[in-house]
Amino acid sequence: MSGFPLRRNALVLLSVLVLLAVFVWAGWFRWRAESARRTAAAESEAALAALSAGPIVESPLVGKAAPGFTLEDLKGKKVSLAGYKGKVVLINFWATWCGPCKLETPWIIELRNKYGAQGFEVLGVDSEANDAKQGSEQWKKDLAAIEKFAVQMKVPYPVLLNGDSLAKAYGGLEDLPASFYVDRKGVVVAAQVGIDSKESIEANIRKALGE
Numbered sequence: 001m002s003g004f005p006l007r008r009n010a011l012v013l014l015s016v017l018v019l020l021a022v023f024v025w026a027g028w029f030r031w032r033a034e035s036a037r038r039t040a041a042a043e044s045e046a047a048l049a050a051l052s053a054g055p056i057v058e059s060p061l062v063g064k065a066a067p068g069f070t071l072e073d074l075k076g077k078k079v080s081l082a083g084y085k086g087k088v089v090l091i092n093f094w095a096t097w098c099g100p101c102k103l104e105t106p107w108i109i110e111l112r113n114k115y116g117a118q119g120f121e122v123l124g125v126d127s128e129a130n131d132a133k134q135g136s137e138q139w140k141k142d143l144a145a146i147e148k149f150a151v152q153m154k155v156p157y158p159v160l161l162n163g164d165s166l167a168k169a170y171g172g173l174e175d176l177p178a179s180f181y182v183d184r185k186g187v188v189v190a191a192q193v194g195i196d197s198k199e200s201i202e203a204n205i206r207k208a209l210g211e
Contacts, residue, residue, distance in 0.1 A: 066180060
């Protein structure tokens with residue numbers, strides 16, 4: 001009879017060891033997953049730095065009034081820059097085919113939500129669908145892609161169409177994304193062509209807010 005308790009104790013000990021091994025394995029797995037996530041994030045930051053067009057560009061618009069415009073949003077409503085008088089506005093030119101645009105959009109959304117209460121707003125101006133294509137199959141495909149992107153990203157600000165019509169007024173828009181930071185007086189205080197870091201975007205927003 002004395003052997004039975006020993007066997008039972010051995011089984012209990014074995015169970016405890018197995019349980020501990022499971023906990024250790026689970027902890028190691030979580031650590032490895034977190035390590036991989038941090039590595040991917042670091043690599044993403046490095047990739048963004050490589051894609052960056054550099055610091056604030058010397059746009060001829062800086063220090064001047066932002067060119068006015070009225071464009072339609074995804075629902076056909078006309079949106080005018082003049083309607084945002086007294087607010088700080090980031091005019092962000094982008095396109096669904098633009099990889100860097102997709103990378104920076106989550107940052108812009110986060111910062112818009114962060115500074116919205118201070119009178120900051122974003123106008124996302126799409127530069128792939130224009131009036132020359134309106135009604136065509138290509139126009140419909142472009143519009144569907146834009147709407148899908150806006151829904152997937154949960155874009156909280158107006159998404160405007162026909163950005164190409166503003167190309168001349170805003171310096172050509174040969175590279176995307178292109179961002180123009182407008183202060184409460186309607187003056188462009190900073191401009192960025194190409195992707196930059198989230199910190200740089202936030203710094204420009206704060207500059208436009210007068211902080």
